[in-house]
Amino acid sequence: xxxxxxxxxxxxxxxxxxxxxxxxxxxxxxxxxxxxxxxxxxxxxxxxxxxxxxxxxxxxxxxxxxxxxxxxxxxxxxxxxxxxxxxxxxxxxxxxxxxxxxxxxxxxxxxxxxxxxxxxxxxxxxxxxxxxxxxxxxxxxxxxxxxxxxxxxxxxxxxxxxxxxxxxxxxxxxxxxxxxxxxxxxxxxxxxxxxxxxxxxxxxxxxxxxxxxxxxxxxxxxxxxxxxxxxxxxxxxxxxxxxxxxxxxxxxxxxxxxxxxxxxxxxxxxxxxxxxxxxxxxxxxxxxxxxxxxxxxxxxx
Amino acid sequence: xxxxxxxxxxxxxxxxxxxxxxxxxxxxxxxxxxxxxxxxxxxxxxxxxxxxxxxxxxxxxxxxxxxxxxxxxxxxxxxxxxxxxxxxxxxxxxxxxxxxxxxxxxxxxxxxxxxxxxxxxxxxxxxxxxxxxxxxxxxxxxxxxxxxxxxxxxxxxxxxxxxxxxxxxxxxxxxxxxxxxxxxxxxxxxxxxxxxxxxxxxxxxxxxxxxxxxxxxxxxxxxxxxxxxxxxxxxxxxxxxxxxxxxxxxxxxxxxxxxxxxxxxxxxxxxxxxxxxxxxxxxxxxxxxxxxxxxxxxxxxxxxxxxxxxxxxxxxxxxxxxxxxxxxxxxxxxxxxxxxxxxxxxxxxxxxxxxxxxxxxxxxxxxxxxxxxxxxxxxxxxxxxxxxxxxxxxxxxxxxxxxxxxxxxxxxxxxxxxxxxxxxxxxxxxxxxxxxxxxxxxxxxxxxxxxxxxxxxxxxxxxxxxxxxxxxxxxxxxxxxxxxxxxxxxxxxxxxxxxxxxxxxxxxxxxxxxxxxxxxxxxxxxxxxxxxxxx
Numbered sequence: 133x134x135x136x137x138x139x140x141x142x143x144x145x146x147x148x149x150x151x152x153x154x155x156x157x158x159x160x161x162x163x164x165x166x167x168x169x170x171x172x173x174x175x176x177x178x179x180x181x182x183x184x185x186x187x188x189x190x191x192x193x194x195x196x197x198x199x200x201x202x203x204x205x206x207x208x209x210x211x212x213x214x215x216x217x218x219x220x221x222x223x224x225x226x227x228x229x230x231x232x233x234x235x236x237x238x239x240x241x242x243x244x245x246x247x248x249x250x251x252x253x254x255x256x257x258x259x260x261x262x263x264x265x266x267x268x269x270x271x272x273x274x275x276x277x278x279x280x281x282x283x284x285x286x287x288x289x290x291x292x293x294x295x296x297x298x299x300x301x302x303x304x305x306x307x308x309x310x311x312x313x314x315x316x317x318x319x320x321x322x323x324x325x326x327x328x329x330x331x332x333x334x335x336x337x338x339x340x341x342x343x344x345x346x347x348x349x350x351x352x353x354x355x356x357x358x359x360x361x362x363x364x365x366x367x368x369x370x371x372x373x374x375x376x377x378x379x380x381x382x383x384x385x386x387x388x389x390x391x392x393x394x395x396x397x398x399x400x401x402x403x404x405x406x407x408x409x410x411x412x413x414x415x416x417x418x419x420x421x422x423x424x425x426x427x428x429x430x431x432x433x
Numbered sequence: 434x435x436x437x438x439x440x441x442x443x444x445x446x447x448x449x450x451x452x453x454x455x456x457x458x459x460x461x462x463x464x465x466x467x468x469x470x471x472x473x474x475x476x477x478x479x480x481x482x483x484x485x486x487x488x489x490x491x492x493x494x495x496x497x498x499x500x501x502x503x504x505x506x507x508x509x510x511x512x513x514x515x516x517x518x519x520x521x522x523x524x525x526x527x528x529x530x531x532x533x534x535x536x537x538x539x540x541x542x543x544x545x546x547x548x549x550x551x552x553x554x555x556x557x558x559x560x561x562x563x564x565x566x567x568x569x570x571x572x573x574x575x576x577x578x579x580x581x582x583x584x585x586x587x588x589x590x591x592x593x594x595x596x597x598x599x600x601x602x603x604x605x606x607x608x609x610x611x612x613x614x615x616x617x618x619x620x621x622x623x624x625x626x627x628x629x630x631x632x633x634x635x636x637x638x639x640x641x642x643x644x645x646x647x648x649x650x651x652x653x654x655x656x657x658x659x660x661x662x663x664x665x666x667x668x669x670x671x672x673x674x675x676x677x678x679x680x681x682x683x684x685x686x687x688x689x690x691x692x693x694x695x696x697x698x699x700x701x702x703x704x705x706x707x708x709x710x711x712x713x714x715x716x717x718x719x720x721x722x723x724x725x726x727x728x729x730x731x732x733x734x735x736x737x738x739x740x741x742x743x744x745x746x747x748x749x750x751x752x753x754x755x756x757x758x759x760x761x762x763x764x765x766x767x768x769x770x771x772x773x774x775x776x777x778x779x780x781x782x783x784x785x786x787x788x789x790x791x792x793x794x795x796x797x798x799x800x801x802x803x804x805x806x807x808x809x810x811x812x813x814x815x816x817x818x819x820x821x822x823x824x825x826x827x828x829x830x831x832x833x834x835x836x837x838x839x840x841x842x843x844x845x846x847x848x849x850x851x852x853x854x855x856x857x858x859x860x861x862x863x864x865x866x867x868x869x870x871x872x873x874x875x876x877x878x879x880x881x882x883x884x885x886x887x888x889x890x891x892x893x894x895x896x897x898x899x900x901x902x903x904x905x906x907x908x909x910x911x912x913x914x915x916x917x918x919x920x921x922x923x924x925x926x927x928x929x930x931x932x933x934x935x936x937x938x939x940x941x942x943x944x945x946x947x948x949x950x951x952x953x954x955x956x957x958x959x960x961x962x963x964x965x966x967x968x
Contacts, residue, residue, distance in 0.1 A: 133825050134882075184597065196800050213481075213605075214796040215488060222795075260603065261596030267578060268925050275923035282915040290908055299912070324858040327931050330920070331862065334913045334935060335869060341909035342876065349901075373879040376825070377872045380818050384868030387814035388861050393806030395482075395799060396861040403865060 136372040143367050143415055144360045144423065150416035154305055157409070161308020164315030173315055175226070176322025177211065181262040182226035185236045186255040192219050193247050205242040209320055220255055264323065283337065291348055294425035299340045302418035306336040309409045310402050319398055328399045332406030335381065339374065339414040346370045347422070363419050378411045438959055441952040448944075449839060452846020459849065470770075477849045478608040480591050480856030482799045486607040487615055490791035493576050493600050495569030496528070498785035502568055503528050503560055505696050510547065512721055517542060528565075529557040572785040573602050579781040580604060581926055583618050588921075588929025589853035602787070605795055607854050612792070618774055620789055622743050623782030625695025627729070627761075628687040630737035630749055631664050637686040643671065646679050665689045667739065669746040672766040685749055687739050692729045695742075697722025701779035703772045706764065712772035713764035714779065723759025731755035742775070799857060807857050811864045818867055826878050828967035832953050833874035836945040840870045843941045848934065859934070866938050873910075873946030877902040878968055891966040895954045906946055914939045 167173045171180075195212050198221060202210060211224040223239060236257045243252040264272075280300055287296035307329050314321060346366040385407060388400035458464050459476025467475075478484075507530045511523045519542065522533045532539060535556055543550060543558065550558045560568070573596045581594055584606065593605040609615045631637060636659045644652060649668055656666060668682040700717040718726055730738070730752050739749040740763050747765040767775065819837065822830035844866065848855070855863075881898030889897065917939060920932035 135825075181595070184603075195796070195798075196802075199800070211798060213485070213488075213798045215793045216796050217793050258598040258601070260598075261574075263593065263595050264927070265574060265577070265596070267574070268928070271923060271925045272928050275920045275928060278923055279916040279919040282919045283912055286912055286915050323927055327858065327862065327927070330928075330931055330935070331865065334916065334939075337912050337916065338869075338872065338909040341912050342905055345905040345908055369883075370879070373875050376875045376879070377869070380821060380871050380875070381865070381868035383817040383821060384814035384864050387817060388810045388864060390810070391806060391813055392810035392861060393803045395803050395857050396807065396810075399858055399861050 136375055139368045139371055141368060142364055144364050147416055147420040154417050157309040157312065158305055160312035164312045167315060174318050174320050176320045177224060177226040178263040178323040180226045181260055182224055183235060183257065184222055184224045184260045185239055185257045187221045187243060187252050188255040189219050189250040189252050191250050192221055193250055201242060201246040291344055294422050295344050297425055298418040298421035299337060301421055302340045302413040303333050303336045305413050305417050306406055306410045307333050310405045313405055324399050325402055328402035332410060335406060336410035336413060339410050340418040343367060343370055343414045343419060359423055363423060367415055367419060374411060378407050381407050438952060438955050441948055445949055449842055452843045455849035456845045474852050475849055478854045480854050481593055481605050481607045482856050483797055483804060484608055485794065485796040486605055487609040487612055488793050488795035489604045491602045491620060491787040492790050493573045493602060494786040495572045495600055498572035499528055499560060499565045499568050501784060503530060508694065509721060512725060513546065514542060529559050531557045573600055575784045576602055576787060579783055580619055582781045583777055587851055587933050588926055589851055589933050591854040591856055591930065620787055621778045622786060623778040624743050625779055626691045626741045627693040628739045628741055629692060629733050630739055631686045631688050632737060634661050634664065634686055640684040640686060643681045643683050646682055652684050663689055667741060667746045669749055674766055677766060677768040677771060685739060685746060693722060693725050695779060695782055698779065701776040703776050712767050712769045713762050714772055714776045716761045718759035726759060727755060727757045803857060807860050814864050815867055818871060822871060826968055829878050832950055833871055836874055836949045837867060837870050839949055840941055840945045844937055847937045870942055873906045873942060874950055876905055881968055885966060892958050894966060895958060899951055910939050910943045
């Protein structure tokens with residue numbers, strides 16, 4: 133079976149539209165990062181910290197029932213944990229929910245309404261700090277900075293410097309794109325989403341390097357030809373691989389999205405978006421940068 | 434060629450068996466009968482969301498943190514003034530540093546080099562209130578930092594560590610099998626002190642040679658009034674050589690003055706004593722610490738020096754001669770596990786005293802339905818990908834599917850080997866890896882198809898398709914691997930854990946594609962002249 137046979141699409145001719153679109157994507161991503169830094173985005177409890185309320189029961193009702201009772205009362209994005217030996221339940225919400233005032237009163241009235249027999253009382257209410265504190269955040273930024281340097285160096289060493297730039301920009305383009313879409317959709321950004329973004333970065337990087345590799349190979353063989361032509365031919369040659377791998381990854385991501393349940397829904401969504409953007413970027417972002425950055429000179433290593 | 438194929442088959446089989454053992458034994462009934470080191474280190478733990486764990490709340494003593502810093506400052510101050518040729522007696526009392534004499538020379542030197550110290554009305558120094566407040570406020574965060582490093586060297590354990598309220602730290606550990614050991618590692622302050630034994634005092638000879646482990650309070654009561662001023666009684670633990678259990682204690686009279694503290698350490702590591710085949714903890718001091726250590730050992734030759742950790746004397750060897758160079762060791766009939774814990778606790782000494790407030794179990798935060806949904810999604814995803822590969826690449830697809838299963842097995846095995854924790858999002862990550870794992874095979878197959886189209890024989894197509902795809906696969910994987918290694922090196926906590934799993938995934942992927950798939954193709958090619966490639 134073959135989905136995509138020999139193609140001859142002139143991708144580079146369309147790259148000027150792609151530049152406009154991708155610039156918009158990157159700007160959106162950068163804007164959402166600024167918004168996140170300013171605290172205007174929907175940050176999860178992992179980053180924002182919040183309030184933790186311990187409720188004591190005479191006999192704890194099942195978490196499932198508490199969860200649905202609280203959701204019915206309009207509480208959003210909360211975490212539940214039970215301390216079975218103590219008959220206590222911990223309810224955690226992030227800052228923005230808790231600042232609404234009378235938070236524990238509201239919870240207790242909801243719970244008393246539903247589980248009067250279990251005699252719920254507020255045991256304690258405390259502020260909780262973020263799981264990802266300032267130190268962790270600083271470490272992550274340093275890590276990202278050094279991985280850019282790492283990618284640039286390796287790709288520049290194995291290919292050429294401009295390929296390094298192309299790969300780095302394309303990778304960030306994808307991560308920023310997904311982050312931007314999440315920001316626009318006002319989806320909660322938590323640690324799970326961060327790991328999805330890192331996964332996307334890995335995926336996108338692989339995708340880009342595969343295209344580059346073919347460009348490098350073709351550059352060696354037909355160094356007389358125009359770079360546009362070489363890039364176009366290379367992308368067409370690896371197109372079926374690009375599509376197949378996107379497809380298999382999408383298959384598993386979609387399975388997660390549809391059947392995986394609420395908890396991993398956002399994770400799966402991020403991956404689906406990331407695969408789509410990542411596939412687009414290895415064709416329309418990474419390669420045009422390689423062409424534009426180094427002029428028409430073609431010297432393959 | 435054929436021999437080579439066999440060798441690679443054996444390699445694959447060995448790795449697969451190790452992975453299968455690491456993953457399956459802990460979750461099977463045999464797991465319980467494995468030795469202790471195995472049970473402590475190997476096996477995948479389910480995360481807090483899937484099975485809950487231990488819930489510990491510690492209170493952090495902010496003033497204690499200020500005191501620790503005060504003492505440290507006093508140590509450094511003493512050394513610095515001595516270097517300037519000023520003979521000064523420096524003592525700490527709570528949060529105060531008493532300096533004698535307070536000549537203008539001394540106060541001038543202090544106010545010049547130590548702007549964070551201020552002179553109080555009664556002539557003692559203390560840390561300025563603004564600095565002290567900062568120390569108090571940041572103490573819980575620093576405790577969190579240290580505790581995180583203590584329990585999660587690789588970042589794969591997925592604990593939940595957050596600051597709670599003003600001065601509390603909440604720690605949730607997934608699926609802890611031994612709560613006592615968890616408490617040992619988490620809550621021990623790691624406060625190391627070197628003190629000199631006062632064996633010349635008459636009362637020292639009156640102390641009993643050895644007592645039973647629980648009789649300390651009686652001894653303390655008995656000698657309460659006989660202890661000379663500035664001295665204290667501590668106890669050396671005596672352990673059984675084989676079981677490492679505490680069998681007795683030896684009282685020892687010490688001068689209360691702390692000669693040297695653990696905060697001047699640069700490293701603590703486990704070494705094995707060749708003669709007795711016994712583990713000990715090797716210490717290295719920084720230059721200041723080394724200087725103090727040399728001075729103290731020179732001034733106290735032929736006396737015993739007690740190594741006190743968190744109030745317990747682990748050993749009290751006699752100082753034979755001056756020790757220069759800044760290394761020391763703690764020995765005391767440790768088991769390897771104990772020595773490791775000890776070194777870890779010393780390296781990550783807590784910057785403030787802590788007190789355990791709450792120690793209870795916590796249930797899974799996700800309902801059974803979430804787990805079932807995750808499992809279902811995984812199975813459906815796997816079936817979809819496996820079926821797609823077979824439909825699209827026929828027999829070759831089947832080979833890729835074999836590589837895929839090998840991939841998952843090795844990944845789970847590796848995670849079990851490092852004792853990783855799997856949360857639901859982690860499970861999602863593994864499922865996703867399924868989709869991505871076929872990448873390398875797809876690359877190879879597409880190349881082989883190209884070669885076939887170019888008119889090559891099946892065998893030639895396999896070989897040159899593989900050769901050409903090799904560098905592509907290598908480069909794309911190495912680039913990702915670099916990212917993962919950097920993330921591991923510079924990231925902390927969850928970022929580090931993610932990097933570990935990512936590097937495993939990438940490395941295993943490289944292995945299954947470049948060795949696994951190729952071996953099967955070679956095997957088929959070596960058995961018969963393949964006329965047509967089912968790809």
